[in-house]
Amino acid sequence: MNKTLFSLFLAIFSLPNVYADTVRVATFNVSMEASNYQPKGASEHSGEVLLNLLESGEHQQIRNIAEIIQRVAPDIILLNEFDYYPDTTPTAVSLFVKNYLNKSQQGQTAIDYPYQYIAPVNTGVATTFDLDNNGEKTGNAGDAYGWGMYPGQYGMALLSRYPIDAAAVRTFQHFLWRDMPDALQITKPASGEPWFAPQEWAAVRLSSKSHWDIPVTIGGKKLHILAMHPTPPTFDGPEDRNGKRNHDEIRLMADYLTPQRAEYIYDDNGEKGGFAGQRFVLV
Numbered sequence: 668m669n670k671t672l673f674s675l676f677l678a679i680f681s682l683p684n685v686y687a688d689t690v691r692v693a694t695f696n697v698s699m700e701a702s703n704y705q706p707k708g709a710s711e712h713s714g715e716v717l718l719n720l721l722e723s724g725e726h727q728q729i730r731n732i733a734e735i736i737q738r739v740a741p742d743i744i745l746l747n748e749f750d751y752y753p754d755t756t757p758t759a760v761s762l763f764v765k766n767y768l769n770k771s772q773q774g775q776t777a778i779d780y781p782y783q784y785i786a787p788v789n790t791g792v793a794t795t796f797d798l799d800n801n802g803e804k805t806g807n808a809g810d811a812y813g814w815g816m817y818p819g820q821y822g823m824a825l826l827s828r829y830p831i832d833a834a835a836v837r838t839f840q841h842f843l844w845r846d847m848p849d850a851l852q853i854t855k856p857a858s859g860e861p862w863f864a865p866q867e868w869a870a871v872r873l874s875s876k877s878h879w880d881i882p883v884t885i886g887g888k889k890l891h892i893l894a895m896h897p898t899p900p901t902f903d904g905p906e907d908r909n910g911k912r913n914h915d916e917i918r919l920m921a922d923y924l925t926p927q928r929a930e931y932i933y934d935d936n937g938e939k940g941g942f943a944g945q946r947f948v949l950v
Contacts, residue, residue: 690885692892693741694950697732699749699763700820704728717750721759724766733763734772743827743883744780745950747896751788751822760785760824768826780826782883786838788822788876791815796867800855813875814898823896825881832882832889837934839878839919844871844912847919848931851911862906873915880923880934882944891947895920920949 701717702709704726720726736744752759760783771777789812799809807816815821825831844850845868853862863871875898882889897916903909922928922941929941 690743690890691739691741692743692948692950693736693739694745694747694894695732695736696747697749699729699732699746700822701750702816702820718752718755718759718762721762721766724770729763729767730772733767733770734775736768737772737775737778740776740778742829743825743892743948745892745894746824746826748821749785749824751785751819751824753787753819758783758785760826764826780828782827782829782831784825784827784831784833784836784879784881785822786836786877786879787840788819789813789840789872789874790822790876791818791820793818794867794870796864796870798863798867798871800862812872814902821876821896823876823879823894825879825892825894827883829890830884832884835882837880837936837938839874839932839934840872841935842873842878842919842933843869844873844915845869846931846933847873847915847922851915853906853908853911856905862908873912873919875912875916878916878919878923880942880944889944889946891942891944893920893923893942893947893949895950 699717704716704720720729746760750759757765764780764783768778768780791807792812792815793806794810794812795804795806797804797810801809804810808814813821854860855862861868874895876896879892879894881892881894883892895916897913898909900910900913919932923932924942924947926941930939932941933939
């Protein structure tokens with residue numbers, strides 16, 4: 668089992684005229700991606716490894732994660748680096764809730780999240796390009812739309828005690844980086860030429876995972892969870908491609924919340940424009 672550093676951020680805020688005086692919202696990098704549960708140095712990565720552990724309810728590291736969530740007991744929580752599996756029934760996230768969170772861990776009170784949202788991400792989704800300019804077109808890692816060894820690695824999942832308005836969710840997985848006005852351009856340090864060839868720049872997506880606007884209904888009012896997990900601004904080279912992508916991923920959400928700067932934004936259904944709600948939490 669790999670050693671993993673977990674991080675959790677909790678926001679507590681008041682929302683008047685709802686079921687409770689406060690709503691607790693958290694974001695937690697759980698590092699629940701399949702390669703974390705495979706032998707070190709494994710040449711192939713399979714999501715079945717994690718799915719089997721979620722089915723069992725017995726993996727100690729996952730039980731520790733569940734215990735932390737039970738101790739903090741947020742009403743809504745975004746799980747970062749939780750693999751997305753498109754063809755599993757029940758879903759991986761529902762298995763985590765049923766087999767770990769619904770069961771007491773180390774004497775903590777079991778917790779339930781009947782409402783869950785998980786959707787496709789860009790990590791590990793293959794392109795036909797050599798996006799990292801290392802002379803190879805692998806379709807994964809640095810040549811994927813977002814860094815990942817298989818589709819869905821390092822995904823996101825939202826758990827909620829309150830109903831999620833799934834029909835009103837907006838996602839921005841396919842938004843093209845080139846469509847952001849004044850996007851930060853990546854250049855080759857030695858020559859100053861563009862890092863991406865024209866056909867690559869025409870295809871590169873901005874979000875390394877995805878950007879989500881998820882309305883949650885609390886006491887008849889909508890609270891929008893604005894979720895993202897930008898690429899780390901490191902692990903690149905002097906061209907600073909991850910740093911610049913990180914900057915523009917964060918800028919996308921800032922522009923989304925600024926009416927005079929949001930006109931260019933479009934979601935995965937083709938709807939244009941920025942945030943149209945009243946209350947939001949950014950995680």
